[in-house]
Amino acid sequence: MSAITYTVAELADRFGLTFSGDGTHVIEGVGTLAGAGPSQLSFLSNSKYTAQLTATRAGVVVVREENLADCPGAALVARDPYVAYAQIAALFERLPAAPPGIHPSAVIAAGARVSGSASIGPCCVIENGAVIEDGAILGPHCIIGEDCTVGAQSRLVARVTLVTRVTLGRRVLVHPGAVIGSDGFGLAFDRSASDHGSWIKLPQLGGVRIGDDCEIGANTTIDRGALDDTVLEEDVRLDNQIQIAHNVHVGAHTAMAGCAAVAGSAKIGRYCMIGGNAGVLGHLELADRVTITAKSLVTHSIREPGEYSSGVPLQDNRQWRKNAARFKHLDEYARRLSALEKDSNNE
Amino acid sequence: MSAITYTVAELADRFGLTFSGDGTHVIEGVGTLAGAGPSQLSFLSNSKYTAQLTATRAGVVVVREENLADCPGAALVARDPYVAYAQIAALFERLPAAPPGIHPSAVIAAGARVSGSASIGPCCVIENGAVIEDGAILGPHCIIGEDCTVGAQSRLVARVTLVTRVTLGRRVLVHPGAVIGSDGFGLAFDRSASDHGSWIKLPQLGGVRIGDDCEIGANTTIDRGALDDTVLEEDVRLDNQIQIAHNVHVGAHTAMAGCAAVAGSAKIGRYCMIGGNAGVLGHLELADRVTITAKSLVTHSIREPGEYSSGVPLQDNRQWRKNAARFKHLDEYARRLSALEKDSNNE
Amino acid sequence: MSAITYTVAELADRFGLTFSGDGTHVIEGVGTLAGAGPSQLSFLSNSKYTAQLTATRAGVVVVREENLADCPGAALVARDPYVAYAQIAALFERLPAAPPGIHPSAVIAAGARVSGSASIGPCCVIENGAVIEDGAILGPHCIIGEDCTVGAQSRLVARVTLVTRVTLGRRVLVHPGAVIGSDGFGLAFDRSASDHGSWIKLPQLGGVRIGDDCEIGANTTIDRGALDDTVLEEDVRLDNQIQIAHNVHVGAHTAMAGCAAVAGSAKIGRYCMIGGNAGVLGHLELADRVTITAKSLVTHSIREPGEYSSGVPLQDNRQWRKNAARFKHLDEYARRLSALEKDSNNE
Incomplete structure (x- = not known):
């Protein structure tokens, strides 16, 4: 396997950056400021690591103009070094080979349509009415249920399940264990049933629509809608183990950290950031550009960014323990405080 | 694929409802009040949507007697329109075909017993001692470990794993990614081990028993018991990503929303409702008809509904931030409040 | 299948315990004090169950010296009865047969290396550069991605996915649905992109290193590092549905209960205990021997055990509801309390 290499000048040229130092210097990979060696590129995004910059052995560092003076060697100057680094680092990523074609162990229904340029891995199962578009990659053990579409250039890393009526846009990336299009949790309580009543399931007749450039984390679950669809607009980024209930609508460019959960029919705006293990109750609306910090529970709609x-x-x-025990009496304390104030004013 | 159709009169007859309007009107599906067209049925359960009822284009609407006057067209009258709607909507659900028989890619151990009327999907693995009863449906990629039983008419949608000693009752529905019968998290800390001690695993020798008509959500995990079994009584409904630890006992008709978690040996009553991401600590008991709101943590047993x-x-x-910082001093504030009151009384 | 049996004396001899009563009594399994019969062994670890001890029908009970007098029959005396019980109970566990060799339905890349003593179950997929060491057991449906190593005697129960650059040590136990080595959640926000900006993915170029004797629960996810590796030292025990983000480092012998989550680059010490659904924010450090109770959120580094x-x-x-509503005014109450105190002092 031959190494991937670029010169500093080639990188500058490719991403429209300026460089200082030796443009012919060859870069074979990326690393942290502390760990990178002479054949690696690093970056400085947060000025609090400037000390690491001055000490780095990296062959070239992506920096802001203002940090150029502290660079011990070659530098690439970017308005946003983190973004430029992300773009450059992608050049050095080695994705698993995914040759076009269908692995002999895959099971493809007669009524499925698989593009000749798609790559279908071992043990994949593709049901009737499913469509796999050009250049899509399904790693091992993916299950594509009836009437699901995997958009062009999308990649299902491995063991992804699309249950039914799921449409993925283009360039969607889904990580292992994700389940998309499972039944929403819809139940009616039938009081007239034997005993003291029992549950009746509401059939979940909608689907899931996922926009272009979305990313869905490992073991994340996204239920399909009860009647209408569950929707993720484009460029929504979901970390691992997130739960999206039926008929949720997530606006474009919103990102959610691991273990966040959104209950049924909630509507999240665009450019929102939902912290790890945060929750949003059902039927609420969040405006655009709302940030929820980790483990918070949203119990009312939010109108303002x-x-x-x-x-x-x-x-x-x-x-x-002492403080928590007092919490149980907060209301009483507030009343006693008010009473004292009244006494004090009456004196 | 021919459409599924019913007349309004047929629906009334089938579910014991009365109707008003044109009984010969043909219904081909269901929809929301806002979205349904003339060939679709809708329902009004919550009177706050009465405005949508008067404006609906639905071919027929399931309503309570009291809302009949606001119906613009045909109506079906039900004591509980939501329950009646659930029953009717089920008629229009198209489940994936599941012909009896075993897909050639499935791997069935010699010592497994699979009913001739069961449907076993692609890449399923069924181990020795497993029993698949009449009419059970295993979608693709299910793994049924040793000594597990899948009850009659149960459906494992896809990629469900029953590890060992798991018994599912009849008509149990399990969604993709669920893992039932995995090892409980049982550890003993051996202080005498090298270093400063290390963990010893307790073998998990029990099983899991799941009653009739239960539903288990996507990526939910239910551990098997350490000695006795983990038990879900009948009609328990679990949403996605729920964690049920070893030796938990869940009473009949209890429902849990997504990401709820119950620690080891807790005993949950019948007809309980556990909110999303709520937690119950180990060895606690919850009485029947206890509701826990979302993200709450139950830290003591609950005796009263x-x-x-x-x-x-x-x-x-x-x-x-200001309020949270004050929480750290609540105990001090309570003491200071009491001191002030004492002063005030002594004046 | 012949029963596994030991006499009381054999058990004492094997684990260096003393016994009282009939050493020739035959034990065929283990049970709870309340449930065990004459052919079963039980244990008393917590003195609050002494009443159960006096009433037990167990054939032999593992007890501390001080509880020997309350034993109705034979006893094995141990310094730590729970540890001794764990060791004894393991003798009675029947693991599924795992004969060496590769199941014909497994798909093994030409460039993978599988030990002749390893057992590879149905539908496993092993990619190029993967190494399966001696005596390792892969249950059905495991996926071992490129450049992953499964250490000697490790067991992947079923349906485990190692994505890429994951190294498991020896005797690692991984439960179904676990995903190890998935992409970390690394994103840069590109303000210059069309619209009002969009996300750019940071390639996740690191791996995951898991030490000897670790256990990883069902549906747990462990992301690989962005540049350096995500690391679990030896004997780390993770329950189900835990989320470990990229570049987290977990010290040896640390245990985490179900649904705990650790954000990126956090460093957890040795011998820590992280409670169920507890969270640790990114980049924090926890000292050795820190215990976090269930559902707590760690928002700052912890220096002291x-x-x-x-x-x-x-x-x-x-x-x-009343108390929670008051929380929103805690800061105001604290100020009012201080004002009252000032008034009171000035009088």
């Missing part, structure tokens, strides 16, 4: 939080701070367990 | 909560409200991050 | 908590207690919803 901004950052929102709930929760209480971590403390040593002994101290915390 | 009712609704229980923990957590603090969401606020703008700036305001929240 | 000890137990830490956040959250508020569960209450009846009506009471809780």
